[in-house]
Amino acid sequence: MPLDSYGVLAGTLHRHFRDRPETPGSPLRVGLEVDAPAGRHHCAVGLGADGEGPGRGPAGVRWKTLRLAASVLDPVPALGPGYHELSPYSGSGALDHLRHPALADRSGRLPAPLRRLRDRLSPPHPWVRGSGSDAAAALEALLVPGREVLVFGAPSARGLGMHDVHRNQGDPYGGRWWSRNGTWQDGAVLTRRPDGWYDVFLSAFAPQADRTDAEGRPAEEN
Template sequence: MPLASYGVVVGRLVRFAREDPDDFGSWYHGKMYIAAPAGEYECAVDVSTPSGVPVQYREVRNLNPQLFASTAALNDGWHLLASTPTSGALDYIRSPLLRGSGGCVTVVYDPLFAWLNEILKSPRFGWIDSTADNALNLLEQRLLGCERVYVFGAPYSTGLGVHDIHYNQGDPPGPFQHLDGIWQDGGTVIQRPGGELTAVLTKFKPQSLTTDGNGLPL
């Protein structure tokens, strides 16, 4: 059974904060506060766990603006998204958007270059083990001076906020696998001045990056 509700909150960053590393709940978060017509949304990004389950993060730069156009056209606020390839939903494995645009450099075709380029754009490449600080340092740096923020995940059950801002499939058997599904991954897309789009993604290390049509690990 996938997440009960999934979508994206769009708006202007008000501030970024870190939880007290010596005083937090079940997970350690960085928190983005996003201004929207309904009020200020708290968006909590998991970067560490007291249980020792490792967290990883990845940055994807130069997202193709054409592939993001429908989401960029949304008004500020919370928007429900269907778990489909055409709704604007994210899927770390399946989204062409999360392979980046590759820039605008023209090169002579070379098989070795093409092979290397595909590896670099693979959803399995570029994951870094989070120490909490390194993930939050990157997120905070990319948010600095941003024009607009798009935070994908599940809404809080009470109050304005978004959680599950991470990979939501590929879990091993256990307490979270029943929430797995495709086209429902969380993440943060940051729009920089000039229109550049950057995604900051997180996952738990035990989650598999090879899944079936139900989001279960293969």
């Protein structure tokens, strides 16, 4: 089954910090404190660990940053501060790293001259592979205290906050997170710029597939 609950928290960024792992190999997290009408929300963006092992090390996490106009995120920018539950389908405001037209990688099926023109007018944003520390630095570069922020993911079961702020599909069969795969339930962090556009941070873990079926499970390559 997919996530028990999924939505977006809209608020104002109070501060951010790195949650240093207490033991070697434990996941590194970036914490965000976000102010909204219900109070201060504590959000955790898990970015993997810098140690050795599956899904860890230099290629343990992937991320991308991009800039989006508010219109491509409708209806979320108009929802107002607070937590909002989102239905897991296109058009609800939910995000899907692999299906949302503003986030998905480009197919490359255009003729080469048209593809080069498109990429010059709207540069592609490929996934970057690296360590949790590298990903944290990329996220922190977008975090400005006092700016409006959107945090997509799952609400915390205890207290105000958000977690699962990363890709939530494509986990392999037999893995710990297989049962939580689903489409249109991916996490992300967005901050609103003075010009009204949004800086966007997306992340995914190394084992997660880049092609999934209708249930968010890894799709077989043709």
